[in-house]
Amino acid sequence: MASEKSKSLFYLLQYLPVAALLAISKVLPFDARGILAGHVVGFAVRWLPPFRKRVEEGLQRVYPEMPLAERTRIAAQVGRNMGRTLTEILHNKEFATKTDRFIAKGPGLAALHAAKAEGKGALIVSGHFGQWEAIRHFLKAEGLETGAVYRPNSNPWYEPHFLGGIREGGAPIVPRSNAGTLQMVRHIRKGGFFAILADQYVQWAEKIPFLGHMTSTTTSPADLALKYDLPLVPAFGLRDPNGRTIHITFETPIPHSDAATMMTEFNARIAARIHANPGQWYWLHRRWKNL
Structure with missing residues (x-):
């Protein structure tokens, strides 16, 4: 007690x-x-x-x-x-009204529109870089509403504020858990879109290079893309030096091969973003716990 x-x-x-x-x-x-x-x-x-x-x-x-x-x-x-x-x-909720500040480009956006037109789901994979929620706000404004996987916060005082905030970006919002995964699978099989932040340490996961060092990396985005034949589109929201404008890039979808190879490719792509703008990645994460 x-x-x-x-x-x-x-x-x-x-x-x-x-x-x-x-x-x-x-x-x-x-x-x-x-x-x-x-x-x-x-x-x-x-x-x-x-x-x-x-x-x-x-x-x-x-x-x-x-x-x-x-x-x-x-x-x-x-x-x-x-x-x-x-x-x-x-x-x-207020940030969602600022979509005029978002400048989007990249071949991945056309791939997402094509998936939507075909009635297929899609997976957007990103990380804690720049302003990642701007990606879902932009997609929602484009008619491509995108759910998200989130890690519940252990602080019961803070959690309602955080969860309430990310719910404004698009539905559904599911916790990182077996139940959440099942909900996500049902959604993408019906043609829904989901965003996954894949740059955190995941215990017992595949060891994949990240920023020059092997570390545990989730393969879930690639596993789902392969199993349900979905495009896996890396997307990054770079904050402009003015602090307000967000430059969103939807990169070429990662080619389907095997899960480890696909996530190695994702790690290389986000690493390129981090090397170019190291001050916009969340270095507070303990990304290399296993080293």
Whole structure:
């Protein structure tokens, strides 16, 4: 009982800064919220040891020759982008009205429209890079509503806000679980679209190269694409330096072969995006736990 009370108190204390930001943001214009959150989270990631250590671990692994000053600059960028992105997700209903800020291109978009015309489902695979929710907002505006797989947050105070936000991007929203997978399968078999963020560590998964190091990587997107003969389209939403405009690229669908080869290709594609803009990837993830 005591441990449960301690855990509840920890979650509440963890949530309080988020609650404060949400309260302040309600009285601010949309862009001002993002700027404020970007500065707050940017400061935290750059200077608070628990966050900075996570970013440092990843950057030093991938870029061992990178000077400290450059790692510090990237850490601040990571925080600013994450602050803006999470604020946009928490206010996703309003963010959905900003589709005039999204500039989309790439052959994958035509492939998605073709799948829709044929009554087929499709899988969009992306990662925690730039502004990933902009992808689903754009697709919904195009008549290609896309559901998503999400990882439930353990904090019961924060979870309703986060889940409520991503529900605004398109339906259905399913948790990462066996039940969620079954719901997703039913949806894509009926011609529905789903987005999966495939850049996190997954225990017991296939070891596949990512940013130059082997690490556990989900093969679920490729497994589903192969089993149900669906296009697997990588898509990335790059945030412009102005902070507002999102450049969305729908890349050429990954050719069908075998699941490991297909996800190796996806890892190579997102790695290219990260190398070009390292400050827009979520380095706080412990992507190489098995090393």
